[in-house]
Every structure is written in structure tokens, then in C-alpha cells.
Amino acid sequence: MATSATIQFQVEEAGPCRRRVKVTIPEERVAEEFEKSYRQWIKTVPVHGFRPGHAPRGLVEKRFGKQISVEVRQTLIEAAVQEAV
Numbered sequence: 694m695a696t697s698a699t700i701q702f703q704v705e706e707a708g709p710c711r712r713r714v715k716v717t718i719p720e721e722r723v724a725e726e727f728e729k730s731y732r733q734w735i736k737t738v739p740v741h742g743f744r745p746g747h748a749p750r751g752l753v754e755k756r757f758g759k760q761i762s763v764e765v766r767q768t769l770i771e772a773a774v775q776e777a778v
Contacts (some may be wrong), residue, residue, distance in 0.1 A: 726769055730761050
């Protein structure tokens with residue numbers, strides 16, 4: 694992923710042995726990840742009435758938007774955790 698937008702971290706104390714990490718992911722990186730995910734879903738998910746890989750993005754967004762959103766959120770969280778560590 695070649696992006697110039699970097700993830701920002703803020704660490705706060707939440708107790709004697711606990712820390713709270715606040716992560717800020719730039720909007721460009723989120724949009725890029727959504728675009729990548731939608732392209733992948735359009736290629737792989739079968740949509741009745743359309744040839745494989747040729748379903749309109751709007752239809753894929755309507756039918757699978759929640760699943761794609763969860764997938765993107767998980768991917769960004771995993772990337773942020775790896776970057777933080």
C-alpha cells in the first residue's frame with residue numbers, strides 16, 4: 694500500500710498498568726481501502742443477471758455494503774496494530 698497518509702497514535706494512561714491507544718486513520722487511506730475492497734468484491738461475488746466481474750458497483754454496495762464495511766474496518770485495525778507495535 695503506497696500511501697503518503699500515515700496513521701497517528703496517541704497513548705494515554707488508563708490506570709497503573711493500563712494504557713489507552715487512540716488511533717487516527719486518514720480519510721484518504723480509508724477511501725483507498727474501500728475502493729480496493731469493492732473492486733475485489735465485484736470480481737469475486739456472483740450477482741444474478743450479471744457476468745462474473747461485471748456487476749455494477751452500486752448494486753454490490755447495496756447488497757454487500759455492511760459486510761464490506763466490516764472487512765475494511767478489520768483490515769485497517771489490523772494494519773494500525775501492526776504499525777503501532
